[in-house]
Amino acid sequence: MREAARPDFDASVFRQTLAQFATGVTVITTRAPNGEMLGITASSFNSVSLDPPLILWSLAGTASSMPVFRDNAHYVVNVLAASQVELCRHFATVKTDRFAGIAHRSGERGLPILDGALAWFECHNRSRYDEGDHTIFVGEVERCGTHPDAASIAPLIFQRGGFHATCVIE
Numbered sequence: 001m002r003e004a005a006r007p008d009f010d011a012s013v014f015r016q017t018l019a020q021f022a023t024g025v026t027v028i029t030t031r032a033p034n035g036e037m038l039g040i041t042a043s044s045f046n047s048v049s050l051d052p053p054l055i056l057w058s059l060a061g062t063a064s065s066m067p068v069f070r071d072n073a074h075y076v077v078n079v080l081a082a083s084q085v086e087l088c089r090h091f092a093t094v095k096t097d098r099f100a101g102i103a104h105r106s107g108e109r110g111l112p113i114l115d116g117a118l119a120w121f122e123c124h125n126r127s128r129y130d131e132g133d134h135t136i137f138v139g140e141v142e143r144c145g146t147h148p149d150a151a152s153i154a155p156l157i158f159q160r161g162g163f164h165a166t167c168v169i170e
């Protein structure tokens with residue numbers, strides 16, 4: 001059989017099953033052609049390759065920021081600390097003037113790196129795949145870095161629709 005069987009579950013079961021998987025949380029930032037800074041919350045970030053250094057993330061086709069991310073070949077992936085849950089909520093909801101009052105500095109390409117981020121990756125987009133209702137972006141990392149106190153800062157964790165901080169079990 002060369003094709004997948006039709007799903008024997010509905011969308012709510014699929015969501016609930018996916019929600020068991022814990023992820024970190026990122027804010028992906030870029031600039032529109034008019035220079036306006038944009039950021040969106042994304043938990044779909046993952047590593048792809050060490051050599052060359054590649055990462056991926058995916059964006060819903062319905063996202064209002066999609067045209068900007070499709071046009072601008074550069075973005076920054078900011079990995080959030082547990083203390084940055086309000087930034088996570090902000091960049092998941094605010095649609096206009098997204099950087100009003102948001103502390104940041106500019107990376108090499110003038111894109112925002114959020115103050116207090118646990119880690120950041122400055123990327124050049126290498127390829128894009130439209131799959132289902134999302135587009136997967138594969139980025140080549142041009143520069144990256146970590147917070148100077150990263151070893152003692154808890155990451156923000158998202159699971160079952162809630163936010164968590166890690167506890168070390170070993």
Ligand SMILES: Cc1cc2nc3c(=O)[nH]c(=O)nc-3n(C[C@H](O)[C@H](O)[C@H](O)COP(=O)(O)O)c2cc1C
Nearest residue numbers: 040041042043044058059060063064065092093158
């Ligand atoms: C914890 C969390 C993780 C999210 N991860 C993603 C993601 O990986 N991809 C995505 O398209 N939207 C994700 N979202 C939703 C977007 O942040 C939200 O829809 C955002 O506003 C993008 O849409 P916009 O471009 O219309 O602003 C996430 C939201 C939250 C709270």
